[in-house]
Amino acid sequence: MTRIEPPAARGASLSARGLGKSFGAASILRDISIDIAPGAFVGVVGKSGCGKSTLLRLLVGLEAPTTGAVEGLERATSRLVFQEPRLLPWATVAQNVAIGLNGSADSAEAVAAALRDVGLDGRGGEWPARLSGGQKQRVALARALVSRPRLLALDEPLGALDALTRIEMQTLLEQVWARQGFTALLVTHDVAEAVALCDRLLVIEEGGVALDIPIDLPRRRRRGDPAFAAIEGRVLDRLFGGAARPGGESAIRTTSEPP
Secondary structure, eight states: OOOBOOOOSOSOOEEEEEEEEEETTEEEEEEEEEEEOTTOEEEEEOSTTSSHHHHHHHHTTSSOOSEEEEESOOGGGEEEEOSSOOOOTTSOHHHHHHGGGTSOTTHHHHHHHHHHHTTOTTOTTSOGGGSOHHHHHHHHHHHHHTTOOSEEEEESTTTTSOHHHHHHHHHHHHHHHHHHOOEEEEEOSOHHHHHHHOSEEEEEETTEEEEEEEOOOOBSOOTTSHHHHHHHHHHHHHHHTTSOOTTSOOOOOOTTSOO
């Protein structure tokens, strides 16, 4: 299997201090302080409603924090990819991608390059209605990448795809990150996906960071590898309190992890 090397660090660095967010009387996130290095691939997981997407939006500047601040954020060089592709049905693939450039004079060349990056070379003249779900998400990714962002935030970008297409898109995303070197922030419900893609994993629980785990595994990663399974098991044990997990999986811990 081809080994993927980590990218050169051209991505943005972020520093959050005392970050918190409340909606009315409801406190969603409290006192989160994290540093994210340039070119890092950071995953954020947690149970539904724990504040994963809220944290992502705070880090990219789409939400204002109630407390604390984010340093290093450059809104002009950050992009967000959602779970739904959100393509304009009356615009061609190329026109949808060009939206990410805001009318740049070199848009045609940049759009063509972005489509090549996501494996859609020569498909710019097609309409979104003719594309599969995976192809539509590739267009959404190309639209985010066309401006060469230093920070790419991904909010459950593969959640609506079937299992095989999802694995294919994970590989594509990893390859593009390795080539371009942007900083990536991924919110996902899929712990295995986070372990496969990320070099650091944050587990959000009760409004804070319950675990901050480095993932120092060679790329590409195999889901059946014992080290991979140990990290996945540690996260699942935290999320489910060591109880039986969905699917009847048994608890898996690293040898250094106490019972």
